[in-house]
Amino acid sequence: MNAAIRVEALKLVRSPVGTIGTLALVVGTLALLGGITAALASGNPELTAKAGSAATLDWNGLLANAAQITAVGALLGFGVVLSWMFGREFTDGTITGLFALPVSRHQIALAKLAVYVVWAIAVSIVLTLGFLALGLVLGYYIPTADTWAGIAIQGTLGMLTAAIAVPAALIATLARSVLAAIGSVIALVVLAQVGVLTGAGGWMPLAAPALWAISDGANVSPAQLALAIAVGVVFSILTAAGWARLQLDR
Amino acid sequence: MLEFENVSLRFRGGAGVENLTFRVDPGEVVALIGLNGAGKTTLMRLALRMLRPQRGTVRLFGESLDDAHDSSWAGVGALIEVPLAYPELTVRENLRIACLLHGSDRRHMEESLTTWRLAPFADRRFHRLSLGNKQRTGLASALQHDPRLIVLDEPSNALDPASVLLLRDQLTRRAREGAAILVSSHHLDEVARIADRVLLMNAGRLIGELDITGSDLERAFFDRIREDDEHHPTPQEVVR
Numbered sequence: 001m002n003a004a005i006r007v008e009a010l011k012l013v014r015s016p017v018g019t020i021g022t023l024a025l026v027v028g029t030l031a032l033l034g035g036i037t038a039a040l041a042s043g044n045p046e047l048t049a050k051a052g053s054a055a056t057l058d059w060n061g062l063l064a065n066a067a068q069i070t071a072v073g074a075l076l077g078f079g080v081v082l083s084w085m086f087g088r089e090f091t092d093g094t095i096t097g098l099f100a101l102p103v104s105r106h107q108i109a110l111a112k113l114a115v116y117v118v119w120a121i122a123v124s125i126v127l128t129l130g131f132l133a134l135g136l137v138l139g140y141y142i143p144t145a146d147t148w149a150g151i152a153i154q155g156t157l158g159m160l161t162a163a164i165a166v167p168a169a170l171i172a173t174l175a176r177s178v179l180a181a182i183g184s185v186i187a188l189v190v191l192a193q194v195g196v197l198t199g200a201g202g203w204m205p206l207a208a209p210a211l212w213a214i215s216d217g218a219n220v221s222p223a224q225l226a227l228a229i230a231v232g233v234v235f236s237i238l239t240a241a242g243w244a245r246l247q248l249d250r
Numbered sequence: 251m252l253e254f255e256n257v258s259l260r261f262r263g264g265a266g267v268e269n270l271t272f273r274v275d276p277g278e279v280v281a282l283i284g285l286n287g288a289g290k291t292t293l294m295r296l297a298l299r300m301l302r303p304q305r306g307t308v309r310l311f312g313e314s315l316d317d318a319h320d321s322s323w324a325g326v327g328a329l330i331e332v333p334l335a336y337p338e339l340t341v342r343e344n345l346r347i348a349c350l351l352h353g354s355d356r357r358h359m360e361e362s363l364t365t366w367r368l369a370p371f372a373d374r375r376f377h378r379l380s381l382g383n384k385q386r387t388g389l390a391s392a393l394q395h396d397p398r399l400i401v402l403d404e405p406s407n408a409l410d411p412a413s414v415l416l417l418r419d420q421l422t423r424r425a426r427e428g429a430a431i432l433v434s435s436h437h438l439d440e441v442a443r444i445a446d447r448v449l450l451m452n453a454g455r456l457i458g459e460l461d462i463t464g465s466d467l468e469r470a471f472f473d474r475i476r477e478d479d480e481h482h483p484t485p486q487e488v489v490r
Contacts, residue, residue, distance in 0.1 A: 003350040010347065015338045097334025097391075100298040100401075101351050102324040248300040249261065 004103050004111035012085065012115055021081040025123050029066075029073050030130045036065050037138060059140050059147040063154060064214060066131050070157050071210030072189055074127075078120055079165040079185030085112050086169045086239070087178030095176075096248065109243035113169065113236050117162065124158025153213050160209035160225065163232030164188065170235050173242040176250070205231045251276055251399045251430035252297055257306035259296060267292050267454040270306070274430045276398070279421060281441040282434040283460065284451035285475065290434040291330065293451070294403050297432065298328050310399070324353050327397030329405060333388020337377035341368050341387050344376055345394060354395035362394035366416070381408035389417065393424070400424065400431045406440060418444050438467040452478045 012018040039047050040055055048055045054064035086109075089095040098108055131154055135143070143151065167188065172181035188206055195204030202208045202224035209228050212220035253273040260266035267289040274280045282290050295301045296308055299315055308315045310322055334351070335344040345359040363369045366386045371379060376387060385408045393400065400421070406414050421444055425431055435441045441448055441462070448460040450471070457478045464470050 003353065007347045007350050010339065010343060011336055014343070092337070093332035094334060094336060096300065096330045096332055098351075099300045100323050100326045100328045102321050102353050103351050104320045247302060248295055 001103070001107045001111060004108045005114055008085070008108075008111045008115040009118075012081075012119060015084075017081060017084045017088075018119070021077055021084075022119075022123055025074060025077040026127050026130060028077075029069055029127060030134060032069055032073070033062070033066055033131070034134060036069075037062060037134075057138075057140075059135055059143060059150065062131065062135050062138070062140065063147075063150045066154055067157060067210065067213035070127070070154065070161065071192070071213070074124075074158055074161040075165055075189055075192070076185060078116075078123075078162045079168045079188060080182055081119075082116050082165055083168045083172050083178055083181030083185060085116060085172075087172035087176070087181045090172075090176035091178050095246075099248075104244065105246055106240040106244035109169075109173075109240045110236070113166070113239070116169075120162030121159055124155050124162070127158055128152075128155035150216060153217055157209050157213040160212075160228045163229050164192075164206050164209065166232045166235040166239070169239040170242060173239055173246070203227070251311060252401075252432060253307075253309040253312075254293075254296070255307045255309070257296060257303045257308055259292065259301060259303050259305075265289075265454065267296070270296075270456055272449060272456060274399070274432050276428045276430050277425055278447070279425045279431040279433065279445045281445035281448045282432065282451055283436070283438065283441060283448060283471065288451040289454040290451055291403055292454070294328075294330055294401055294432070294434065297401055298326070298330065300330070324395070325398040326401065327352075327392040327395060327399070328401040329388050329392040330401070330403045333384065334391050335376045335384065335387050338375065340373050340375050341379070341383075342372045344387060345391055348391035348394060352395040358394045358396070362390040365420070366390040367413075382410050382413055385409055386413055386416075389420075393420065396424075396429075398429055400429055400433075402431075402433045404434055404436065406435060406437060414440065438471060442467055450474055453482065455482070 036047070037057070040061070041057055054061050054068070089098060098105060128151060132151055165185065165188065168181045168185050171184035172178065175181065192204070192206035192210065195207035196211065200207065202211055202220035205227040208220050208224045212225055251274055254270045257270040258266070258268050265287070270293060272280070282293065284290050292301065296303055310318050311325065313322065334348055339347070342359065342363065345362055346356065349356050349359050363372050366389060368383070368386060368390060371383055376384065379387065389405060392402070405417055409417060418440070421431055421433070433445070445462065448462055450457045450460050452475050457474065460467070460471060460474065
């Protein structure tokens with residue numbers, strides 16, 4: 001298992017997908033947030049009306065906008081990288097080399113997921129530090145205890161979003177395709193939005209992390225948040241089982 | 251080392267393999283030849299657990315693959331279709347991950363770079379290699395841990411004449427040292443030089459062995475295939 005983790009970590013670190021995915025998640029999110037904040041500061045009336053309570057030029061406004069961007073952007077970013085980690089073995093044909101090894105395929109799948117989790121946690125932490133730096137650069141006051149709590153929620157939102165992207169790994173395995181898995185990530189984003197619009201709220205695991213972060217932790221219970229983590233765990237188990245039973249019959 | 255006993259597998263579309271029985275013993279090079287679609291790759295996939303048979307038993311080191319422990323695979327080296335090598339990694343990094351996944355000593359990697367004449371490209375990314383160098387990297391990756399059973403699907407693909415000689419030397423030396431080797435190929439002359447036995451495959455069945463002492467191997471090969479086709483008409487021909 002240790003060997004498989006080292007192999008998967010090397011593959012992610014050296015791949016353009018890993019590098020571009022990380023930059024898109026961190027730099028892209030911060031650039032978008034900076035742009036929205038600048039537009040609000042310039043007094044753009046349309047954007048101010050749309051932003052609602054997030055239109056304020058302070059930590060509350062910044063973190064509310066950050067949560068909205070992270071909810072969709074991080075799900076796409078994490079999901080695409082995870083889709084590639086699993087689907088590329090089939091698309092590149094390297095899956096044949098992952099048979100007949102003393103490391104079992106379910107261990108390889110778990111190693112991929114372990115590397116993904118560590119990477120997603122690192123990206124979430126760096127992104128959160130980026131939000132903090134952006135707020136300080138914008139001249140917002142020194143964070144209060146409430147602001148620190150809001151910043152911590154942002155970091156947690158990133159990690160929970162990584163958990164709800166895990167179904168993409170199963171789709172990549174079943175469909176044996178990167179593109180099919182990326183399609184499933186788009187479906188996850190749509191389902192999360194539908195969950196919010198239909199009022200399923202916190203009981204919709206795909207929407208719960210975003211609703212929790214946007215409401216500053218008020219509108220979603222710990223049990224509802226745990227469901228989002230359960231999605232990650234259950235789909236990790238299913239993906240590992242899929243790799244254990246894999247046959248190259250198509 | 252490797253044994254098939256009445257192994258059959260039929261895919262949904264109708265193709266597959268039927269009633270395969272053969273064995274590869276230590277120190278022996280067994281070649282598998284047949285036309286495209288004869289079932290050679292399917293047979294190799296069955297040997298490596300990429301496919302599970304619907305009937306029959308595949309044994310590895312005397313143990314059924316149904317009962318084989320993961321550690322048994324440490325003694326197997328294989329290259330089927332695509333090498334275990336990633337485009338974003340260098341040749342050295344690719345050999346290192348093969349060492350890690352096979353649980354072998356890292357020193358093998360440096361020896362392998364020299365053996366397979368890959369040292370000049372060791373720090374070049376795999377996707378920037380020529381086809382021949384990619385194939386040599388794949389062979390190095392499959393063989394550097396000194397496996398007791400070697401399974402190679404058309405290993406001389408894309409190799410230049412010097413590399414073909416290198417491959418031949420590697421396989422004959424490893425067989426002399428006790429490895430069991432199963433190799434598929436389209437090159438009858440090449441097969442005749444290295445193989446102790448040549449198994450003929452046609453329409454998913456093993457139809458016997460080819461006498462490699464004869465002078466016109468191609469003619470002998472096609473005669474056997476034609477003879478088999480005449481005795482085993484396809485389902486469409488039966489209907490007509």
